[in-house]
Amino acid sequence: MSRTNDLGQDRISRLVIRLAIPTMLAQLVNVLYSIVDRMYIGTGVGSLALAGVGVCAPIVTLLTSFGSMVGQGGAPIMAMQMGSGDHKSAKQTLNNGFFMLLVLSAVLTGLFLLTKDQLLMWFGASEATFSYANTYVTIYTAGTFFALISGGLNSFLIAQGFSGLGMATVVLGAVLNIILDPVFIFIFHMGVAGAAIATVISQMASCAFVLLSLRSHKMPVRLGWGGFQASVIRRIVTFGFSPFLILASDSILLIVLNTVLQKYGGPGEGDTLVTCATIVQSYLLLITMPMGGITLGSQPVVSFNYGKGDPDRIKKAIQCITGLCVIFCIFMTIVTQTISPLYVRLFTTDSVILARSVTYIKRFTAMIIPLAIQYPLVDETTALGKVGQSLFCSAFRKCVFFTGLLLLPALFTADAAFFSEPIADVISATMTSILFLHRFPRILKECQNQHL
Secondary structure (H helix, E strand, C coil), X not given: CCCCCCCCCCCHHHHHHHHHHHXXXXXXXXXHHHHHHHHHHHHHCCXXXXXXXXXXXXXXXXXXXXXXXXXXXXXXXXXXXXXXXXXXXXXXXXXXXXXXXXXXXXXXXXXXXXXXXXXXXXXXXXXXXXXXXXXXXXXXXXXXXXXXXXXXXXXXXXXXXXXXXXXXXXXXXXHHHHHHHHHHHHHCCCHHHHHHHHHHHHHHHHHHHHHXXXXXXXXXXXXXXXXXXHHHHHHHHHHHHHHHHHHHHHHHHHHHHHHHHHHHHCCCHHHHHHHHHHHHHHHHHHHHHHHHHHHHHCHHHHHHHHHHCCHHHHHHHHHHHHHHHHHHHHHHHHHHHHHHHHHHHCCCCXXXXXXXXXXXXXXXXXXXXXXXXXXXXXXXXXXXXXXXXXXXXXXXXXXXXXHHHHHHHHHCCHHHHHHHXXXXXXXXHHHHHHHHHHHHHHHHHHHHHXXX
């Protein structure tokens, strides 16, 4: 096991690419968790089952957000501590992050299993889709421990420069899920339950891999036990609250989207719109997850050099990260306009759902190029420790999106809700850019002054 990335010395462009590309590919493969599940469910079980699994998406997203809070909160702190040469504190941060994940997995498993019936009805389930949603979410929630540990601790691997191992953690689970899904769904005829079981088994494999990797004697900062302190936990929560809010509020927005589609769509039409929304959200993940891989995979470069006190490397890194995101989103815009119908056919053969889903995908992703600026500026601001600013920018975007979800269907038609995303993307990207350009020179100056 060798770390091939020197965060403080390697050429920035090559370093960012070496960290960002594996993490981006890992997140792209990770999307297959949900896409493959939904693809097999849609074609093998039916549209109502697909809508039922779509109703579960907010719960899955909310559970994931707690792992992100720990991983994306603790990893930048650890990278800063490594940059300043304080490996003892870095190890303590890692251990406290692991302890937090253990506690959170136990609490969340019990809480969601006790409240899942009420939650599913609130989240947009109908009498026709409830049984599918209930089956899927019960099995998935039972595997919360494996999902949180594998997702949360993987960030600590990447923060130490092991982007390849970070990618392997995700790829292992995703490939196993792709193999097991058809086995459980078609061979064992387990339907939605089979898809959920395949996902949990895959997460178990990823969990085992990341634990073994962080326990390796060749790891610079090795996972251990002890040194738990409330002050360390509070700092992790402070750093991780912005990414937590992003994902947790995504969960809330999915709930609102499903609810307004059911309300304004009415009987029958509501389930059709929720089915379309499930396909649209799966497609959006093909954009946001890899882009998140670019920004989060590159965070260690920014955090490490902030701890080291090198503003020039920080500036170059953020420029490079933003450029990669823009290039990626230009490419995905071309893909959306040309081959999105082929994507939708993976989920359904219903001509009405197919045509409407393609239209909604193009509508939903119309402003992803401005989003390519929003993502890196928010995530790299977090990497610099300016959590309040990144939190404001994230919350602002969610508020615009939420407002659109409430107003557009009420003023026009139910499917006008799909315009909420592009409106939020362009307005929030403008606001974030203005705020970042105003604050960034001051941040760089603070970084330089701290190490004079």
